[in-house]
Amino acid sequence: MNNDFETAMRRAVRFTRALNVAEATRVIRDALAGRSVSDTRTSSPDIAPPRPIQRSTPFPVDPDAEIIEPPTRPEPDEPAQKVAGGTSSLRLRKPLRETVRTLREGRLAHGLFGSLHDVGLPGTARQVRQPVIPDGAQFLARSFTCTAGSRSYRLYVPASAPDRPRGLVVMLHGCKQDPEDFAAGTGMNAVAEAYGLVIAYPRQSGADNASSCWNWFRPADQMRDRGEPSIIAGITKDIMWDFGLDRSRVFVAGLSAGGAMAAVMGQTYPDLYSAAGIHSGLAYGSANDVMSAFSSMRGDGGLASGPKRLANGHRLRTIVFQGSADRTVHPSNADRIVAAAAPTGAGCAVRRESGRSAGGRIYTRTIVADPGGNPAVEYWLVEGAGHAWSGGHPSGTYTDPHGPDASCQMVRFFLDVQE
Template sequence: MRISETLAKLAANRLPIQPATRAPNRLTPLTGFGSNPGALAAWRHVPATLAPGAPLVVVLHGCTQTAAGYDTGTGWSTLADRAGFAVLFPEQSRSNNMNLCFNWFESLDVVRSGGEAESIAQIVAAMIAEHGLDRDRVYVTGLSAGGAMTTVMLATYPEMFAGGAIIGGLPYGGAPGVSAALGRMAGREDRGTAALIDSVARVAGTPAGRIPTVSIWHGGADPTVAVANADHLAAQWRGVHGAGAVPAAVEHGKGWEHQRWTRDGRVVVETWRIAAMGHGVPIDPAGPDRLGAVGPYMLDAGIDSTAAIARSWGIVPATVTKAEPAKTATRPTPRTPPPRPPVAAGVQKVIEDAMRAAGLMK
């Protein structure tokens, strides 16, 4: 790729380096969870009436976000109080990534030992032990870089998770470094389905009967992570599960399509595509579940992904959860486009500044 093309793509994908989003914090810190090779922090929410052997949901925020901000936007801790499960939020630091992105494109951070994936696994193990949670009902979800890291955790620690939900994310493997990461984000996938499947198989042997189920959510108008990545993800995990290419069921609603693939009568892979939605988490704060709040990357799409994901995992009833009184949802203030890097600063500095702003360089 020519340097001019690389710069243009970096500029198109760059995110403003900004202070962490301030949000009400319902979370408490979790410390002392191991060697922490990835140097991550951890936050949790434990309902006051949590029963022994309750499920655990691990939530991975996107770029420029914090654990508390992501929880406020998605409503995971609110749903946990209603349904009686624990929530865990690993959190990135600016010393690891200037835009608070999990480093899904760094080869040392996406394997079983020595980086961020191992830190997340240590955090999960400590949370389970401290609160007596059910090891067979641990789930993971995340947005964007957090969605890509969700895929990493499902691939590298399949024995740890019963299921995962990837929102605006990417397949596992094959993106070492900036150029490859940008290509994957743009939807280019030159490895083929067999190589995608092999990327997962080579990382960790999956115990018999312990392949996580996968739920894939993507906006059809996503300008940051191309929607083609949802198809690549579905192909990767259908292959891992040994499911066929033809979905067992297809449903359509107002602006969305839901496909499900089964194996031995059980849904193992599903995709939700929201036609007009951009890059973010689909929420419905004025809907029947009344979860979350509109804001940056929290998009009022008329469908509540938090509630739908929790129901697909069987950790909340299939019926609508009891919601608190309705609150008026506010629309996000339009964001000012980030400034372009100064051309006069020199080519090398421009490249480095853009890579850092895109979360693709430490």
């Protein structure tokens, strides 16, 4: 590290400790770009997706981001500062090496999938409305705690089947979303009402990811009985107990980071869910850190080394939705999800069909059947669609109302409803 760069980093740390994050960001960006420390020019944040070739500054920097984060527990060599009364402060001062590492990993960006790649998508810039709850239905606020942590969640109980629902769908939202937003945008509650389903919407905590993304790329959150999979599974089991549901009627689905986490849940808990729906997500084991996550999102990578799968190798029935024009998660990731979920061996059959949605989007639907003729994988590639829930309602973020209705098609696939 040369003297100019080290000087710039020390200036950035001083600005950060003074809570002047915007100026700290400017100093660091100038240093990474090779500009002089004394250069006082201002610059606007880069909101373009990382380019596959020029990677000297691979992550966009958010001038409003916090460099001082609430810790889950003090690190051994970085004890929490004490405040009056002897309680631990919610802020930790980070040394120079930690500040640099934070920037390198992109944690000052918006978080995975949290950048503004999709400005202009229908629903991304609109005020989110609360989902409409029909008379007799409930949209309950609940929470769950286990040794891995705590999460709150919303639970939709349909008026059509308040006591004996037909099944459960666990819906995992994307980055910068929350359960209310996700419910409004996907319209899943209305589908649940029609089919008599309960829907759970776990809420990712901003304290566990600055952009409220599920941490699908961290090894500790890719294992059974560990981290976020353990919490989501615990929520699922609680609801199953409450309504007397068995595995054959329990499903998991998600969008973007939530879709990637749905893939994690399908691989780590195949004994808990009978099918998964993955929209604009990534295959289990695609990444094991932030760098490999961005690489996979660009479509540059395959599977990361050493994903921890269950020994039985069970493949969950899976339905996949992907936009061909997605600039956040490259469509090749959908191919990897399908390849991982598809049955192998003699007797498997593949069928393809094309169509046009009521909103005008052309799609290709690929169905992979197992040797018994039962659909094991269904893949919808929607032409011209971006990083958004297909057929969603514009009252939610990251929705594309012009595409085929992903919510209806997922539930149809989950329940194996004949067309």
